[in-house]
Amino acid sequence: MKINFGDTAADYSAHRQGFPPAFFQRLADANLIGPGQRVLDIGTGTGTLARGAAQAGSRVTAIDIAPELLAEARKLDAQAGVEVAYHVSPAEQIALPDTSFDLVMAGQCWHWFDRAQAAQEVKRLLVPGGSVVIAHLDWIPLPGNVVNATEQLILAHNPAWAMHGGSGLYPAWLTDLATAGLTSIETFSFDLNLMYTPAAWRGRIRASAGVAASLSPQAVEVFDEELRQMLAERFPQNPLPVHHRVWAVSARKPH
Numbered sequence: 736m737k738i739n740f741g742d743t744a745a746d747y748s749a750h751r752q753g754f755p756p757a758f759f760q761r762l763a764d765a766n767l768i769g770p771g772q773r774v775l776d777i778g779t780g781t782g783t784l785a786r787g788a789a790q791a792g793s794r795v796t797a798i799d800i801a802p803e804l805l806a807e808a809r810k811l812d813a814q815a816g817v818e819v820a821y822h823v824s825p826a827e828q829i830a831l832p833d834t835s836f837d838l839v840m841a842g843q844c845w846h847w848f849d850r851a852q853a854a855q856e857v858k859r860l861l862v863p864g865g866s867v868v869i870a871h872l873d874w875i876p877l878p879g880n881v882v883n884a885t886e887q888l889i890l891a892h893n894p895a896w897a898m899h900g901g902s903g904l905y906p907a908w909l910t911d912l913a914t915a916g917l918t919s920i921e922t923f924s925f926d927l928n929l930m931y932t933p934a935a936w937r938g939r940i941r942a943s944a945g946v947a948a949s950l951s952p953q954a955v956e957v958f959d960e961e962l963r964q965m966l967a968e969r970f971p972q973n974p975l976p977v978h979h980r981v982w983a984v985s986a987r988k989p990h
Contacts, residue, residue, distance in 0.1 A: 737949060739801075739948055739949075751780075751781065751783070751939060751942055752872075752929050752931075752939070753783030753784075753786070753787065753872075754783055754784060754787060754842065754870065754872050754981065755872075755927060755929075755981065757925065757927075757981075758787075758870065758872075758981050758983070759787040759788070759790075759791060761923065761983075762788075762791075762868065763791050765985075767837075767838050767866055767868065767985075768787075768788045768791040768792075768793045768838065769791050769792050769793060770792035770793070771792075771793075771794075772788075772792075772793040772794070772837045772838060773793070773794050773796075773835065773836045773837045773838070774788045774793040774794065774795045774796070774836060774837065774838045774839075774840065775795075775796050775797070775798070775829075775831070775835070775836045775838070775839045775840070775860060776788065776795060776796070776797040776798070776819075776839075776840045776841070776842070777797075777798055777826040777829070777839060777840070777841050777844070777853070777856075777857075778798070778799055778826055778841055778842070778843075778844030778845075778847065778848070779797035779798060779799045779804075779805070779808060779819075779821070779842075780799060780801075780804050780808070780842075780843070780844070781804050781807045781808045781811060782797060782805075782807075782808030782809075782811060782812060782819060782821075783842060784797075784840045784842040784870070785797035785808070785812075785819045785821075785840075786808070786811060786812055786815055786817055786819065788838075788840070789812070789815075789817035789818065789819050790815065790817055793838075795817075795819045795820070796819070796820045796821075796822070796831070796836075797819050797820070797821050797822075798821070798822045798823070798824040798825075798826065798829060799821075799823065799824075800823065800824070800825050801823075802823050805821045805823065808821060809821065825848075826841070826844075826848045826852075826853045826856065827848060827849050827852035827853050827856060828852075828856070829856055829860065831860060833859050833860065834859075834860070834861065834862045834863070834865075835860055835862075836860050836861055836862065836865060837861075837862055837865045837866070838861075838865060838866050838867070838868065839857045839860055839861055839865070839866075839867045839868075840867070840868045840869075840870065841853075841857075841867075841868070841869045841870070842869075842870045842871070842872070843870070843871055843872060843873075845869045845905070845908055845911075846905075850907075850908075850911045851911065851914070851915070854911045854912060854914065854915035854917070855915055857915070857917075858915050858916060858917060858988055861988040862988070863988055863989065863990045864987060864988065864989075864990050865987065865988050866985055866986065866987050866988075867912065867917060867985065867986050867987075867988075868983055868984070868985045869905070869908050869912075869983065869984050869985075870981070870982070870983040871903060871905060871980075871981070871982045871983070872979055872980075872981050873901055873903035873979060873980050873982070874977055874978065874979055875901070875902070875903055875926070875978045875979060875980050876899070876900060876901070877978060880978060881936070881966070881969075881970045881975060881977060882977060882978060884965060884969060884970070885936075885940055885962065885965075886899040886900070888958070888961060888962055888965060889940070889943070889945040889946060889958070890945075892946075892950065892954065892957070892958045892961075893945045893946070893949060893950055893954075895949075896944065896945035896949070898944055898945065899945075902980075903924070903979075903980030903981075903982050904924070904980075904982055905982065905984070908984050909922070909984055912984065912986040913986075916988075916989070917986035917987060917988060917989075918986060918987055918988075918989055919985075919986060919987040920984060920985070920986045921984070921985050921986075922982070922983065922984045922985075923982075923983055924980060924981060924982040924983070925980070925981050926978065926979065926980050926981075927979055927980075927981070928976035928977060928978060928979070929976075929977050929979050930974040930975070930976055930977070931974060931975050931977055932973055932974050932975070933963070933966045933967070933970075933973060933975060936962075936966065936975055936977065937959055937962050937963060937966070940959075940962060941955060941959060946958060946959075
């Protein structure tokens with residue numbers, strides 16, 4: 736299934752909620768972000784992790800392969816009053832010097848990379864003792880909830896979509912980091928409800944890999960109308976609580 740998140744840039748910017756404040760507080764408490772910290776965000780999308788690190792006082796660089804998403808990130812940064820240095824680049828081959836960063840982050844994107852190559856790039860770019868954080872903010876399908884119903888509708892329109900039924904946990908990422916020679920591997924997770932209006936949930940779903948990033952514009956319109964009807968009939972609450980899970984793994988480059 737061919738994926739192009741550039742096709743989702745407007746909905747991605749408007750409707751994908753970023754990582755919650757509690758996530759960034761954990762990073763700040765661990766002294767991973769804050770004044771003086773040099774941070775690289777890979778696969779930044781519209782800059783949710785980059786912006787959070789910049790708001791904490793870090794000096795932030797960020798990369799993505801989609802210039803359309805970086806354009807949206809710059810708009811959101813201007814609204815937030817922060818500056819991030821953005822570059823169009825794949826995660827597997829980053830034209831930045833060795834040992835340039837105290838922290839490398841990857842949010843909601845590690846699965847799109849050649850993970851072994853990306854892990855080696857992370858290690859190259861980190862200073863000795865520097866850290867990497869791979870993080871996810873995933874909706875969680877449970878029996879009868881709006882996520883489960885939405886996933887079933889996506890599958891009805893896009894049977895090739897394989898990212899349904901997730902738990903929000905990614906144990907394979909620990910192996911990726913250990914294989915690359917990174918150490919002090921730790922994980923944390925917590926659940927929360929993110930609140931969406933019905934229109935915003937539709938926008939969030941349009942911005943997903945299984946919808947506007949892979950379906951034709953005409954197919955997206957048909958899907959979106961069916962989702963509108965389903966929400967009105969089965970999930971009329973406004974705003975609508977949507978079950979999510981934050982999960983992250985951190986590791987360090989040995990001295």
